[in-house]
Amino acid sequence: MMEIKNNCSYRDSSKDIWLSQILLERSSLGDTKNNSAKKNLNSAKKIFFDLRARVKKTTEYVMGGNIREVLLPIAVLFFSVMNVSAGELDILTEKLVEKNILSHIEAQIMLDETRQAVAGEITAGMSYAVPKWAQMMKFKGDLRLRYQYNNKNGSVNRQRGRYRLRFGAESRINNSLKVFFGLASGGNDPRSTNQTMDASFETPDIRLDYAFSQYAIKPWLTVYGGKFQRKLAFCQLSDFLWDSDINPEGISLTSNKVMRYDFDLFLNSGWFVLDESNSDTSNPSMSVIQPGFQWDMNDERKLKFAVAYYGFNDLKGDSLSHSRLTNSLSGGKLSYDYGVFNPSIEFSFEDFENTVIPYYAVFAEHVRNEKVSKNNKGNVFGFAIGNKKVEKQSQWQLKYARRRLEKDAWLDTFPDSDFYGGKTGVKGHELILEYALVDNVIFGADYYNTQNISGIKKTEDLCQMDLKLKF
């Protein structure tokens, strides 16, 4: 490390060099008009000349063959303080190689170490070249354009143009604590962020989609609080029980421990508020506990298993907002309590060498409301083939699921709102195809064929064609 006589650290000396150069330039333009500025200039000159003497001494050191130890800090200084682009540093090192000051290998080492050092500074929020906020915050979002067609027995066929905008930010407060928030289009239905094109180009609402804090107590133990993304709180293989737009509110503790290379244990738990009334002390809530494991049977085969128990409190005799009114009711209030047992399993196979079908998976879930003796079960079975994620150009996935959800197996406030309107007492099939046209632009087609289980049979066909753009 280079140090200057007044024992400043390397970092301080780099700022001093920059400051002293700026002051010296200004002095030559007659910019110093007062005593304190002159004092600053004199001390800057002292630092600069001191540094120049050091460089001279260093040149002698260089001739002794220790060029890398000298030039690396200069390169990092140059790169991070002077806001030099990577291309300019490449040109500099190329010149040094041409002049035989550096060997090609030394130049390569210096460039690599500089890049890693600067990347490390940005990671730690300590870079001078990148604004602080840009180091501490990340943004992401997506826009979905949709054509939707509904054909339901006994109803007028419906065609709609719809769109969805989501935008989110993540801010790091310190190494353990982060804050997240997201905005989305749509109305107050927790199961939809879609906006239908209607009402003479009326300007729609933007709502708070999620807002929560994340605190990493240990690398394997995290607590969330607020309105957070559901995938953080519990493991879900499908939208059988939970619509993908739902973000629960409450507190969640999740843990994930790598027992050995091929075996992870996890335990998700949480307590969530379903409703609150200032005139009633019995406010409905939900608690969850979900242990599970992931076993990497080999590099290609993975098995994931989890079993959840959802305990609901103060539901019987109450009613929930956004209910589809398909659970058993007495006088408009829920007739039963709910205590739901939900095991789920997924087996997947991923082969990097296979260019045709690099991934396939089969999955199944079962649900049973322990508080009720009839119409209390449900299950879903499905498979997926193609690529595990559809993000990069030409990646694709075809997914099929068949499900059945009885009337009181689960609360009708939560299931996928596109599957027979999100009701319970339903069964049917879903087929999804996704294809990435270019990176982060995905075409999707989703088809539902559904019907009610009891009463007069009514079927519904729903077809959605999507263009998703991620940014």
Added chain:
Amino acid sequence: MKKYLILLISAGIIAAFGVRAFSGQEMLQIKGSDTLINLVQRMAEVYMEKNPGKLIAITGGGSGTGIAALINKKCDIANSSRLMKAKEMSMAAGKNVKPKRVVLAIDAISVIVNTDNGVNKFTKDELGKIFRGEIKNWKELGGKDIPITLYGRQSNSGTFVFFRGFILKGDYSSKMRRMNGNAQIVSAIGKDVSAIGYVGVGYVKNLKGGKISVAKVASRQGAQYASPLSLEDVKSGKYPISRPLNQYVNGNPKGIVKDFIEFELSKEGQKLVENEGFFMIPDEYKKFNKKSAGI
């Protein structure tokens, strides 16, 4: 009843969290770069012959896959043909993983074409234009009047990332065919007269016969064309597309990790590097490894 069963399973898992990861036989898990996989597999075979009772498992998936596995503590060593990105360093810090880099070998990324092509010399700038899709026909380079077919790697490949940053300075053409590994690229180019691709030198140095021609590359117009097969050209920098091949470990290596890496860097290990078609690390990188990981 089921509620109590779940609580019991949960209690068992909580107890298990306090248990150290169980291990039987001394084992080393290595994941990552497709460029490095054959070399490291060969080294592991020789090491295991010398050290019965020690087991080394190696899989590919690309540099990105290996680094992700190291961050998630799914492997002991991540093979990587590129440096870690800032995002990966941030994730590692969040999971209390302290990556240390060791340089194992030198690679010269080789641009390959079909021998029936007629064009086998390029400048760096021309390669950038070809792979960005700006030069679309071989006739623009003095070759046959046939459209250029591009072969490259998937985005989780370190070679993909390195080539994009070092040669393209932009995005790949959307028409580039993305192959899963170096071997697939070599195979494809051998069958396609219009093809051009890039692979690690280890995949072409020992090729005999076949329809693959290894192109010479100049750093700029007017500079000397150099071959990736020449140690002198690679070491001097005359061949402009060379890079270190790396292994990342979590913290300063200990136990079997340290023992295996020391073997890789020994004379015997470096001889295997040469046999597999790559170049041994020069003294500058030996000093780097000492400083970086204490090896």
